[in-house]
Amino acid sequence: xxxxxxxxxxxxxxxxxxxxxxxxxxxxxxxxxxxxxxxxxxxxxxxxxxxxxxxxxxxxxxxxxxxxxxxxxxxxxxxxxxxxxxxxxxxxxxxxxxxxxxxxxxxxxxxxxxxxxxxxxxxxxxxxxxxxxxxxxxxxxxxxxxxxxxxxxxxxxxxxxxxxxxxxxxxxxxxxxxxxxxxxxxxxxxxxxxxxxxxxxxxxxxxxxxxxxxxxxxxxxxxxxxxxxxxxxxxxxxxxxxxxxxxxxxxxxxxxxxxxxxxxxxxxxxxxxxxxxxxxxxxxxxxxxxxxxxxxxxxxxxxxxxxxxxxxxxxxxxxxxxxxxxxxxxxxxxxxxxxxxxxxxxxxxxxxxxxxxxxxxxxxxxxxxxxxxxxxxxxxxxxxxxxxxxxxxxxxxxxxxxxxxxxxxxxxxxxxxxxx
Ligand code: GDP
Ligand code: IMO
Ligand code: MG
Numbered sequence: 001x002x003x004x005x006x007x008x009x010x011x012x013x014x015x016x017x018x019x020x021x022x023x024x025x026x027x028x029x030x031x032x033x034x035x036x037x038x039x040x041x042x043x044x045x046x047x048x049x050x051x052x053x054x055x056x057x058x059x060x061x062x063x064x065x066x067x068x069x070x071x072x073x074x075x076x077x078x079x080x081x082x083x084x085x086x087x088x089x090x091x092x093x094x095x096x097x098x099x100x101x102x103x104x105x106x107x108x109x110x111x112x113x114x115x116x117x118x119x120x121x122x123x124x125x126x127x128x129x130x131x132x133x134x135x136x137x138x139x140x141x142x143x144x145x146x147x148x149x150x151x152x153x154x155x156x157x158x159x160x161x162x163x164x165x166x167x168x169x170x171x172x173x174x175x176x177x178x179x180x181x182x183x184x185x186x187x188x189x190x191x192x193x194x195x196x197x198x199x200x201x202x203x204x205x206x207x208x209x210x211x212x213x214x215x216x217x218x219x220x221x222x223x224x225x226x227x228x229x230x231x232x233x234x235x236x237x238x239x240x241x242x243x244x245x246x247x248x249x250x251x252x253x254x255x256x257x258x259x260x261x262x263x264x265x266x267x268x269x270x271x272x273x274x275x276x277x278x279x280x281x282x283x284x285x286x287x288x289x290x291x292x293x294x295x296x297x298x299x300x301x302x303x304x305x306x307x308x309x310x311x312x313x314x315x316x317x318x319x320x321x322x323x324x325x326x327x328x329x330x331x332x333x334x335x336x337x338x339x340x341x342x343x344x345x346x347x348x349x350x351x352x353x354x355x356x357x358x359x360x361x362x363x364x365x366x367x368x369x370x371x372x373x374x375x376x377x378x379x380x381x382x383x384x385x386x387x388x389x390x391x392x393x394x395x396x397x398x399x400x401x402x403x404x405x406x407x408x409x410x411x412x413x414x415x416x417x418x419x420x
Pocket of ligand 2: 133234270
């Protein structure tokens with residue numbers, strides 16, 4: 001069967017750590033969407049590593065990792081990352097696979113991303129500028145180059161043709177930066193990519209499934225950044241929800257078993273767009289400081305606020321969440337009072353549903369308050385040792401969202417996780 005781990009908020013919920021924790025239980029770890037906009041942090045032998053393109057199971061010698069067709073792949077980032085994991089003794093030629101239908105991010109996609117964001121001025125999305133939007137536009141526009149095309153002798157001609165199309169768009173944006181050094185890096189990385197295991201992803205996964213192997217699909221971004229259901233237009237360009245697993249890997253819906261949703265015990269967002277429970281006061285600053293909330297991909301400070309249960313219940317519904325992993329619970333250790341948003345006041349009406357256009361309406365979050373636990377929890381190993389006030393806080397989340405919190409993460413290290 002295929003199990004799924006994905007983010008329930010606006011990304012950076014700690015998916016990387018959680019995938020790394022569960023990886024030994026699976027034969028294959030598969031990324032199904034997104035690209036180098038993702039930054040998944042792992043701690044391996046006390047060293048921090050951030051993965052953007054490679055699945056977070058790569059540090060387990062007996063696990064195969066595949067970049068699925070739903071991903072957009074930047075060869076330059078991939079090459080850099082392969083070098084970084086090789087330093088830990090990992091042989092990517094042995095346990096990393098790339099689906100031939102995966103779409104390639106070319107240098108002009110990054111240029112287009114930048115030009116498009118600049119043209120939006122104050123309305124900008126706050127993109128990571130990794131070329132994600134333009135790359136997915138070329139996929140749906142049926143222009144894209146795919147990993148399988150690398151093996152075609154006409155690849156360079158196809159590339160030049162696409163580049164010319166992009167140049168016209170860049171001219172419209174009056175974009176005149178010199179990107180020749182990006183192209184040089186790109187072609188070096190393309191040669192490297194050709195030397196990796198390029199496979200037919202859908203047969204690779206389904207053949208393993210029919211032999212009884214287990215697959216874990218690793219989501220990037222979060223459900224509130226989903227292209228259809230997120231806070232449009234302040235979203236990413238892929239389906240980040242569990243439905244994306246089917247199209248992003250080529251597996252049928254009946255093959256999907258557990259869907260684990262990862263949420264922080266509070267909430268963060270990086271980039272622009274609506275965030276009803278955002279705290280722009282000292283409490284928000286404290287969350288950022290204690291949680292070290294700075295983007296793993298761009299280093300930007302993350303906006304911080306209380307957990308939003310209305311949004312969480314919505315994303316549990318969209319994904320069919322069977323179990324919840326609550327991360328960064330330890331960040332709340334020092335807070336005297338904790339708040340959870342249970343409804344919105346929209347023009348005097350109390351609403352418990354996500355509206356069509358969060359970006360255009362004023363929403364006031366309505367909170368319930370809980371007492372903090374004010375005990376250091378980072379060394380706790382068993383559920384019985386968790387503070388009573390934390391269990392009350394978790395119980396309130398379970399009741400509201402209708403899905404059980406089964407794991408509490410109490411620190412960034414692999415072993416800092418408590419099973420409830
Ligand atoms: P991802 O994109 O969902 O994989 O999350 P990121 O790696 O972007 O951000 C999560 C950050 O929180 C990383 O710096 C992790 O090392 C860290 N982290 C993960 N789980 C915990 C936890 O339970 N407690 C604390 N304090 N940090 C955590
Ligand atoms: P992980 O996998 C948090 C945000 C960007 C921006 C919007 C669109 O680490 O959780 P894009 O680059 O896709 O055009 O940006 O989405 N964003 C993320 N925020 N975590 C991520 O990934 C993100 N990937 C994109 O900040 O607001
Ligand atoms: Mg991240």
